[in-house]
Amino acid sequence: MTYTATVVGANGFTGGELCRLLVGHPNFDLVQATSRSNENRTLGHAHPNLRDIDLRFSSPDDLKSVDTLFAATPHGVSMSDIDRFQDAADTVVDLSADFRLPAESFYDDYYDGHSCPELLESAVYALPELNREKLSGAAFIAAGGCNATATILGLLPLVENGVLDGDEQVVVDVKVGSSEGGASGGEAASHPERSGVVRPYAPAGHRHEAEISAFLGLDVAFSVHAVDMVRGASATCHVFPEEPVSKADLWQDYRGTYDEEPFVDLVAGGGGVYRYPEPKSVAGTNRAEIGFELDPESERIVVLSAIDNMMKGSAGQAVHAANIALGIDEKTGLTQRGLHPVGAP
Amino acid sequence: MTYTATVVGANGFTGGELCRLLVGHPNFDLVQATSRSNENRTLGHAHPNLRDIDLRFSSPDDLKSVDTLFAATPHGVSMSDIDRFQDAADTVVDLSADFRLPAESFYDDYYDGHSCPELLESAVYALPELNREKLSGAAFIAAGGCNATATILGLLPLVENGVLDGDEQVVVDVKVGSSEGGASGGEAASHPERSGVVRPYAPAGHRHEAEISAFLGLDVAFSVHAVDMVRGASATCHVFPEEPVSKADLWQDYRGTYDEEPFVDLVAGGGGVYRYPEPKSVAGTNRAEIGFELDPESERIVVLSAIDNMMKGSAGQAVHAANIALGIDEKTGLTQRGLHPVGAP
Amino acid sequence: MTYTATVVGANGFTGGELCRLLVGHPNFDLVQATSRSNENRTLGHAHPNLRDIDLRFSSPDDLKSVDTLFAATPHGVSMSDIDRFQDAADTVVDLSADFRLPAESFYDDYYDGHSCPELLESAVYALPELNREKLSGAAFIAAGGCNATATILGLLPLVENGVLDGDEQVVVDVKVGSSEGGASGGEAASHPERSGVVRPYAPAGHRHEAEISAFLGLDVAFSVHAVDMVRGASATCHVFPEEPVSKADLWQDYRGTYDEEPFVDLVAGGGGVYRYPEPKSVAGTNRAEIGFELDPESERIVVLSAIDNMMKGSAGQAVHAANIALGIDEKTGLTQRGLHPVGAP
Amino acid sequence: MTYTATVVGANGFTGGELCRLLVGHPNFDLVQATSRSNENRTLGHAHPNLRDIDLRFSSPDDLKSVDTLFAATPHGVSMSDIDRFQDAADTVVDLSADFRLPAESFYDDYYDGHSCPELLESAVYALPELNREKLSGAAFIAAGGCNATATILGLLPLVENGVLDGDEQVVVDVKVGSSEGGASGGEAASHPERSGVVRPYAPAGHRHEAEISAFLGLDVAFSVHAVDMVRGASATCHVFPEEPVSKADLWQDYRGTYDEEPFVDLVAGGGGVYRYPEPKSVAGTNRAEIGFELDPESERIVVLSAIDNMMKGSAGQAVHAANIALGIDEKTGLTQRGLHPVGAP
Structure with missing residues (x-):
């Protein structure tokens, strides 16, 4: 039809x-x-x-x-x-x-x-x-908003599986490309000013926090940086679970949530250049790449999520x-x- | 099958x-x-x-x-x-x-x-x-070689229609992306050295001259510059015809050669940002964009050709x-x- | 004082x-x-x-x-x-x-x-x-204008030493950074549109031709391309002398014109990554790098000139x-x- | 002498x-x-x-x-x-x-x-x-190491003034340029692979944690991302103080630590494009730019620190x-x- x-x-x-x-x-x-x-x-x-x-x-x-x-x-x-x-x-x-x-x-x-x-x-x-x-x-x-989408996709398995229930500390540090600003331009978006930046354009108070709160029930600490790419949003979510979790359990959680999803790929590390999610790998596609590392020192889950914001x-x-x-x-x-x-x- | x-x-x-x-x-x-x-x-x-x-x-x-x-x-x-x-x-x-x-x-x-x-x-x-x-x-x-391909596609209609028969002066100035160098890396290809360059890596003697000579019968003056992109080759061909040509005649020549071609698009100027061929416009595609300008001052045809080198x-x-x-x-x-x-x- | x-x-x-x-x-x-x-x-x-x-x-x-x-x-x-x-x-x-x-x-x-x-x-x-x-x-x-400056500096020794007297064919293909467009921005200057380009923004009719004509007495075939950098102008001048010239004579000409000049450096080839003039090498400085190659095939001098346009x-x-x-x-x-x-x- | x-x-x-x-x-x-x-x-x-x-x-x-x-x-x-x-x-x-x-x-x-x-x-x-x-x-x-330096400079005033004493949660998310990898190249450092990246090359376990621990007495949750620039390191430090702090008090702390420092500039927000610390602003200099925002929602101090890593x-x-x-x-x-x-x- x-x-x-x-x-x-x-x-x-x-x-x-x-x-x-x-x-x-x-x-x-x-x-x-x-x-x-x-x-x-x-x-x-x-x-x-x-x-x-x-x-x-x-x-x-x-x-x-x-x-x-x-x-x-x-x-x-x-x-x-x-x-x-x-x-x-x-x-x-x-x-x-x-x-x-x-x-x-x-x-x-x-x-x-x-x-x-x-x-x-x-x-x-x-x-x-x-x-x-x-x-x-x-x-x-x-x-949804692009930064919120990257974040929600990264954290959803932790919420669904009870690793996160709203009381834990979560810091989300997002890096986005210039297409997010739209076609209307402006001084900050001009090539000479925007080229090569790591610009903390919303260290706090970004509007996409609202979506994360509304749909995941999480009040995350959220910061967004402009970096030098045109397409892409990458969310690094630093998660501090209340109980220790194992890598095996986490993989099970992520697989449970996403194994049937046609547009979410779990990137499981290994060797090579592209062992973590990257916006480059999904540019021009409707795919999200999701992965994570466990940091034993800080008992932290570092969730990595990459999408094409467009x-x-x-x-x-x-x-x-x-x-x-x-x-x-x-x-x-x-x-x-x-x-x-x-x-x- | x-x-x-x-x-x-x-x-x-x-x-x-x-x-x-x-x-x-x-x-x-x-x-x-x-x-x-x-x-x-x-x-x-x-x-x-x-x-x-x-x-x-x-x-x-x-x-x-x-x-x-x-x-x-x-x-x-x-x-x-x-x-x-x-x-x-x-x-x-x-x-x-x-x-x-x-x-x-x-x-x-x-x-x-x-x-x-x-x-x-x-x-x-x-x-x-x-x-x-x-x-x-x-x-x-x-x-074919990527720089040769961009050049041949740009000049072919002029050869087919007799504007060029081998005696005219033709200068081809090519700009290429870093993927042309292949995956093996090396110092000149490292990001710190290769980023932001306009590097005349082959001002003279580039091997792709041979193809242009072999298949168009033209001995062009050929120079290649590395610029900051990964994919793309752009050939600017400065052509000095022996007889004056009109824009209308040239369009007829180019249309005659390419109107039936499924992967060649003539870019006819007009307004807007993308009024000339650009590698960005064809990146990831099998298309070639071809266009030209006439320079009355120098009685020059400036042929512009853009492809994705990969x-x-x-x-x-x-x-x-x-x-x-x-x-x-x-x-x-x-x-x-x-x-x-x-x-x- | x-x-x-x-x-x-x-x-x-x-x-x-x-x-x-x-x-x-x-x-x-x-x-x-x-x-x-x-x-x-x-x-x-x-x-x-x-x-x-x-x-x-x-x-x-x-x-x-x-x-x-x-x-x-x-x-x-x-x-x-x-x-x-x-x-x-x-x-x-x-x-x-x-x-x-x-x-x-x-x-x-x-x-x-x-x-x-x-x-x-x-x-x-x-x-x-x-x-x-x-x-x-x-x-x-x-x-002077930046593109004209790069070109004039590249060709001046040839004019001063009689290699060029106005009758020869000269093609100048310039690549410039985005700072040339000034701080006022605009759609074509926005990062998403300007990033990664090889954009022939003035294939013919660029105003800087006037300076080259006025101060060198040369009517050159002049084209300008926007490329992905912020600062920098690089002029590749394809020169077809009426009489054959030797590399040694050319070096003598260039040294004669520039040896006492505090802000012009002749880049004499050799090996290494930076064997030709490049805008990167002079960025943030008042220096011009000038060099050339001889192309025996086309009896062409390829003059390379790089400055920081700012x-x-x-x-x-x-x-x-x-x-x-x-x-x-x-x-x-x-x-x-x-x-x-x-x-x- | x-x-x-x-x-x-x-x-x-x-x-x-x-x-x-x-x-x-x-x-x-x-x-x-x-x-x-x-x-x-x-x-x-x-x-x-x-x-x-x-x-x-x-x-x-x-x-x-x-x-x-x-x-x-x-x-x-x-x-x-x-x-x-x-x-x-x-x-x-x-x-x-x-x-x-x-x-x-x-x-x-x-x-x-x-x-x-x-x-x-x-x-x-x-x-x-x-x-x-x-x-x-x-x-x-x-x-010191470049990522550690950016982090230590950002957090030092909080340690010196007792806002941080080692028990608080601190997440540091660093973005660095490709020069950090040195001149020796390699596949991941090649321009085609390294260009345009947001690459989480050390989500956890980065060696520079050791310096932060040794010299600030803090065990921070530390992650490093490669982004598309050559020079520069930018540390975003998400700090969760045990007691609420006011912006005025924080400015007093930062001024107390840095007002006499010749190479540290506090960037105090305001309007304009460059209202936060950015690596671009300090490239080629020995300066560090330091600033912060307070996030009332998460009771978080977002400290921003930018240096030229070289x-x-x-x-x-x-x-x-x-x-x-x-x-x-x-x-x-x-x-x-x-x-x-x-x-x-």
Whole structure:
């Protein structure tokens, strides 16, 4: 079965990534891609990887009636336009932060409040590893934040298996690429300033803490650093369990959670250059790499989690969730393989 | 129909790229991948993008009998092992320089001679845009060099249409990524030394001149610079035609040569960031982007050509040629789409 | 003797570089640094390397009376404000393009004309290797463009020694870093788009052609590519002499021109990683590295020239010229040594 | 007064950095630089920033008698050659790990034991912020590790002021550049593999833990990641104090410890791009930038510390310590200013 689809905000990085996935997806037919600034221009004008696609950006004011609408708009737009989106499509997948948190209090604490909190409970958080059942048949889906996604995937097996129950100390130190900042640029995002950085842009108070709290029940100590790559988010989670754990038990926990997951790979060390999860290894793919080390000195579990922030951390997650919602085989359109070697994707 | 395939030298970058393409190709069944240094280790040990592939490196000394053998060995190996390769497979595709030039004199001039020059004429140069007919049914194929491929693709329409006939001045200034140097490393290739460079590693005397001479009949002034990317080769060809040419005529020439080509895209300028060919736009794909500008001041045609050196410049070209040789639809297994944004792939 | 100095446009990259040089210069006393957008903020707010400097940006509307004023404003500003600059200071050094060309016709051909062409002949082009005598005592100095500087330095010995007299074919292929685009950013300059590029941003028609024509008497075929570094300009000049030349003669020519020059180093090949000029080797310094190879095949001289576009290509050149104009030892304040290893400065 | 100096292991990155500092230092006269592999070649052969230096590498087997010897040899060499070094010079500064820890037990736990543990107590750890008094007149100095240096500088004020006394949870997440791996290369250090990484190369068990334990009395949870830069080490220290602390108190602590320190700058937030410590801001300098944020949610102090691993983390620290040992003004030869903008130094 084929579903017609619209991408709102298709000019941006996430919107472009959605278009890339949808034009290669056998069950979607991308019929509309909106952009105010590039109206009437080809998709290839903004996204050189879509030069062969015969579609032009249209105005976001004239939404076609479609089966599925993906909104890749800046935070705040979906809040105000959600009625139009839902009128235009049976299934709405929002990639902004506007509906990803389950209660108004999160928006009061981490954002500038919410204009339609009554809709929050109707939106399903898109992460399949967390919410596969709720996603089935869902009409309103909200994709997670990339840093939160990397963290949640890293810690989920510890929560599911009782190693973490909310009282333990957890420090999460995230490193992210520049695509996270979006296509709009700005001084800090300019190449001369952004190149070669290790920039602690959110040592404390990052908004993605809210998702980790909401969906894992953990209040983690969370810091985010910008590093020199374009795609990628890497979460190093320093976990101090209350009881000692063995490596064997941990592997059992991680395997139990992820062995059936099509997009999570456990990276089990061994030798070689790529013995731990790395964003390079998953760039351009919907895969997450998860691994860990045990530090006997500090009785610490060091969980390592790597994703492509544009894929598993955003557009790929959205399509994955839409697949599940619509009853499509969930891997469809998301099996792109990564590259080796690859620079700073 | 499915063809069994072996990759010799699968531990290296080009060998790994071949494996990536073959495991995703519906008409090939990768049954052997050899590596002396990583014998018995999984492909994923060397290539993190192949972690899911259930195959281990085997010794290059024990070649299975297969339909097609791809040799991605250092220059010189194929010369000495060609008998073994041809005994093991009906179709041999060599990715080294050992058989890509059509006459012994080239090896005398640019290499250290040749040990079996009598075989040179049986090898078909793999570039389909040049040799599609000869490739059909070919049993012995030699893939081109990446810098030569970028250059030949840029200049071919000018040769085919008589703008260039060998007497004109042509300067080719190539910029390449670090993957061209292979996986073996070395001081100049180390990250601290190689990072951020504009390094004129072959201002004159680059071996790929030989291919341009052999297949286009042009003696170009050729220089190659290492720049900071991993994948990619970009050729800027400064062409001084004997007669003035118009932009319209040139477009007609380029369209005439490439309109039917599945892997060559003409990039026609216009506005936006990506108005010229760029390696970033084709990274991870088998596409070549070709474009040009006319410089009225110097009566110069500036031809711009961009490829992924690992794909169109090597492994992709090899699989493309093998498709043609074996009668498989030539696009099969080579339709990966690029990414946007992407860093320094 | 100490000269008071003002930097106009100190918020930008070139202005910041001027401040860096002047605060470390024993004969200058930086008393004013103007910035409209950062008025009243410390220099360190814009330039982290100046955090220890106890000076705040002031309005460009209130210029103090000083000995020397350096204008690092966008093109066009100096044209309209030159009277104010000259009223405020005995010596004015302009780093924009507004006065660097010696005749109005260049501004008609390459820019949008000129509003005060009668002043052009009073401005001395700042490149000491070309104009040392004229600079002595000069009250109005115009620094060269970075790409032109790299090119002129590479070709000057050939012109001085009659190898080039204007009739020969010369192709100049320049690779530049992102700092050339200035601090104002923009979509093409954003890290996700600019990272990892080989982008032919001016295949033809670059404005710096005008300087090469004006000061060397050469109409070169000129193309500029953006590559992934922040600082640096590298010019590869493909020169086709009318008469054959020997390597020994060329070295004699280059030594004759540069042996006494304090900021030009001839890089004579040999072995090792750094056997040719490279922008990395001169980053952060006022040095130019110049070298060449002879290509017997194409009877071509490949001249290689590397500078830091912010230093020898702009602020360093300006201070160097000011030193000469004011009778200060010309090396003063410009002897910073480069780093090794260094990434993509 | 001028001291003659030898650098042993001058071919490597740290050795080259020592040479750079010593040739620019008014109180040192570099008379010998040893390298086995580059014997008789000029310093400029290995280090392009030293092309003007008229000195050739000599054999490490023939050490001249000098005032001061700096050993920049791989770990293990100083242990076996310390007698020769001390015979050759009155003052020996070792930059390896061989003598930096104060007790044999550390070498048993973190290294492969020690061959002359009786000498350990005669070596003074070089970090002046920790050991200024002991360094005065010292004849045997051992420079700290770069990751340890960044961490110790970040946490020292908390220890000195009793915020940390050894019982608190401290997680240190370090990001380092590729120069840390040295000049010898290897597969993981090759540009194609190392470019664009966030690679957790030591999630647990890093040897620099030993120094933090030895000199701060803290057992921190320590992880090190390789990121894409050449120079630089950035430590993010997540500190959980037993008692709540105020930002004002913390600033008082940090100012108390560092206000008189010539090479430590407190970066106090505010606006702008560079409101936190960053390796880019200190690249090429002997400065450390230190700052912090308070996270009310997790009652966490996030301490941020950035150094150039080659300077403050190694060669600069060594020269700083030698200055103090010899009674030279301690800033001498170490006042190089950083660059802005700068890429990935």
